[in-house]
Amino acid sequence: MKPPAVRYARAGDVREAVALLAEHGSDAKVLAGGQSLVPLMSFRLARPSILVDINRIGGLDRIEQDNGSLLIGAMARQRDVELSDVAAAAVPLLPQALRYVGHVTIRNRGTVGGSLAHADPAAELPAVVTALGGDLVLEGPGGTRSVAAEDFFTGTFTTVMAPDEVLVGVRLPRLPDRTGVAVEELARRHGDFAVVGVVAAVHLAADGTVDLVRLAASGVDSVPVRLHAAEAALSGARPTADVLEAAAATVDASIHPTDDVHAPASYRRHVARLLVQRALGAAVERSGAER
Amino acid sequence: MTIVEPDRTTYTGTRVRRTEDPRLLAGRGQYVDDVTVPKMIEAAVLRSPLAHARITGIDVSRARELPGVFDVITGRDLAAVAGEQPVIWFPIPDQRIARTHALAVDRVRWVGQAVAAVVAVNRYVAEDALELIEVDYEPLPVVADLDAALAPDAPKLYDDWPDNVSGSLTYTAGDAEAAFAEADVVVRERFTHGRAFGCPLEPRGCIVEWDDFAGTVDVHLSTQSPNLARDLLSEVLGVPVHKIRVRTPNLGGGFGNKFDFYGEEVIAAVLSRRTGRPVKLIEDRLDSFVATSHSRDQRLDFEMALRNDGTILGLRGISYGVLGGALGTVGAGPPWASVLTCMGPYKIPNLDVTVKAVVTNRSPYGSYRGWGVPKGNIVHERLIEIAARELGMDRAAIRRKNFPAPEEFPFFSGVAFTYDSGDYAACLDLAMTKVDELGWRNRQTAARAEGRSLGIGYSFHVEPSAYGPSRILNLVGLAHSGFDEVTVRMDSIGKVTVYSGQINMGQGTHTIYAQLAADGLGIPMEDVVVVTGDTDSCPYTGYGTGGSRAAPLGGAAILRATERLQAKILRVAAELLEASPDDLQIEKGVISVKGTTSRSVTTRDVGDAAYRRLLNKMPESEMPTLEEVDVFDPPNMATSYGCTALLVEVDRGTGAVTLLDCLQAHDCGTVINPMLVDGQLAGGLAQALGGALLEELVYDEEGQLRTASFMDYLLPTAMEIPPFHFFHQETPAPDIPGGIKGVGEAGTIAGVSLVASAVDDALSDLGVTVTRFPITPPRLLDLIQAARTPTGQAHTEEDAR
């Protein structure tokens, strides 16, 4: 399980990284935390001709609030975001979801950008960014562009990124104070990719009706799925048990799970619906709480 | 048989810290991949991507040309100089034995079968070269599972066999047919246990240096059985045994997987001979999933006949061993052992039980801690609980009713084993008392009030340990022995070395041997070192380190040897003290006349007298030196037993099972070191709990292994395994000096049926019966939904996984 031969270049800034990618095309791979890429190379399932290491590019690890958004640099380590007060204050769903990502040791090196660019449909971070309608910031030879999360992921391990583009960060809308958030996950073991995962954020208006709901599921399609129908069923309503159940009942039509070695599609459908109900219930219960 | 007991037991029975630990904690262990031999080069193995195919051509020319590559070999190269892989267990008369060479010659029969090997300057280059080997395969129809293998028109793995059945053997006792005819109740079930393996965290490995001029083969090997490996290397390579040296460095776990003898050691030997260089061949994790022995894969169709009062009248059924594409070292041994133990701790007068060994296009079947007994446990523990429900009886009461009473020992189980001693009912009571003390029932009641489903499960197990006696093992088809030999030597300064053929794979053998030797001689434990793992210096053990043998058999041999050595020490001391040996005592290495403190000598004085300054000190009648050899071949095995209890929570919405707490009441006879015994029990249980819930080697219909990484083959973590509580009884083994019984496999035997029992209990209102392992969330959800739907229709159609 030794990686195949590969060349290596350390980019000094994003422009240099983009130039290296442009030069080598799809044979080149960006090396961030390496927590997904290095094992793929050890399995010899990935065999880039050159690794473009972006670890030493300054400023790519920022975690900051900006105009009602949370800005996270692609090289921000997952563990740093998990422990960041700034992130917790703006998007409390994020630290909560990050605790499900692998283990501390993995999160120490694993990056936010790496997880998003790797685009595992069972992963937590893509689900959070999808639920919240985040924007991914890409830099290529022609400059910078911003892509909405729901447009970014195109399939299992694939995104809209061109071979010569670098993901430099993600912008997430700040959740209003007293938003309740919840992560519900069915994984075979702690730290594993979810068989099915659901992330939810719910905010209640003063009259007790839902005025903000954000909901996405992982492990139920080739991309993380924003559950718009369930959101619509809840939006503006009082979140009674019946309403939550009705919202969960819409999930079946929104997802396209497949069989794998850990669970058949039918199981994923059943569990997705159940976890949506549980996640919404938990988020509602936590909404209104001071944070 | 007299029981040899040391006069005083300073160390036996105490929580002595392990002598092995400081260097392991400091990172100074030497596992096989840490060993570097001068001029060593490294190999890697090319494996078949297909489950069943003819090899029509192999082109290694591009691999040979890669800079850094020393040699490339194929099956034909290997078969020219090495024999087929050996099989040592033949329990089934007239069994068809499917053997292969370490590298496939013209046909592959499982995914991952080795087809070629490369040796290069390092592993990176060796793996590069593997990618340059071109193999042409002509696919053959795949026999992916048991049903496919037994189908009337099934493709055959071996063209000269009439079908895919390697062999079948039935044991009977009493009259099972009559018992079933007169029974009030018959319960029957099909139990299925998926494939799993021991999966030691350290993959297997070897370094082989074949010196063709000296005619010697020097091997570093991660094996539990160095003597067996040496004998089998001799058979396969045609090199005399005395020219082969096998050394075992630290072992990173074995669990039976490293008992078996593998093709990689033969491949490395052949590569070494051809290149004239020492060759290291380390199995990497990917290799391990297809190349290390698989186990557990069985179907068990069994039925139990009972009277209305819960008395078991009879048991009958078939254990199908789903073997691989060739027989492993131990052949059909584990599925056979399931049949030998399927009656468990119960008196069942009428038996009709069959083992049927079937070959499939899967990796070879071999040893894994528990060795078939966990599946025997599933049969008796599941059926007795199902019967209890059927009869409306308490599950403890029905167990108690069928135990042999303490005075009925030695108790013949009806097939092969005679259980030596025990008080099973007391052990059951101990476990149930502790369940109450820990408050599990209250937790269960409270949780149920909140709508949560907690269950308490039980499993009573027996563990036949101390595998011997040699002649009995030979009689039931083992081409190997079951004795154990030790040498205990006191040196010229009075310090002691114990040499054993057992090996140390994490169970603490060195510590317990030092405890026993120190007590046996009356010296400080610090004065003892234990040497294992080198066939040049260490004696022969029959079998190897497996079958829970190391403590009872090695321990007994140490006690017998130290008893004689102590007598000689006292005779020499008597000469020095001008006293009678009978009047002397030895304590902490100081020998004095009993009842006095004035005159004494130490083992240092005795050592000096026996080795260096003999004049006027060493009795003329004594042979110089201080050394005793003992060979212990037990007259019977020693049967440990235990009652395990488990608290679980089931999520009825998802089918997920959470393990909350676990306890075991256990009896392994004399406890040498309670801390280490608990460690063995806990470790075995964790493996069983993993097997019950998480671990499965899943094959698809093409014979492809779908769980060949740690992302998909799910070992339990600290989050899945509950805390453990252990409680001991001590019923000494009557046939083992020192009274020691084995303990290594207890947890693995008890733990699988245990989870099923607890899950059933959590869902008792639904009437769910778990019969298939591992109990994955989708499988359990199917059972829950089927139980809720009167038609028995499951929500999902998860199957064939």
Added chain:
Amino acid sequence: MTELASESTAQRDTLSITVTVNGHAYTADCEPRVTLADFLRHTCGLTGTHLGCEHGVCGACTVLVDGRSARACLTLAVQADGATITTVEGLATGNTLNPLQEAFWDNHGLQCGFCTPGMLMTATELLADNPDPDAAEVRECLSGNLCRCTGYDSIVRSVLDAARRMRG
């Protein structure tokens, strides 16, 4: 990787890197594909860092990189250029085990010892971040390190015991 690597005439890009391990600086030419684990084991001769899976799941190769735990099999050596690394060999002082190692010894926190270096390094980080963890926190923290021998309970007790000792 043997000392014979120079026999390979394959021309591949290599980098000269310097890594400080347990206080010693190691400078070597290194192929980019070489993992930090192999660099530590073969170039530095520190074989206490074990390889149990080489795909980042088992945790046996866990080391501290600039004070934070990392899988040495998921880190390329070239990425560690300039870093300060602690391996299991760096825990004891002379022949004196540190309190964490002592606690593992006293509580039978190891059997075969193969996972132990990774367990120790993970627990080292935990106790630095959280000197008074409870059992659940220890279990969660150690859940990225597989042990096949102990059943974990004794490891959890070892870490809790070490925390007590280190708090004094």
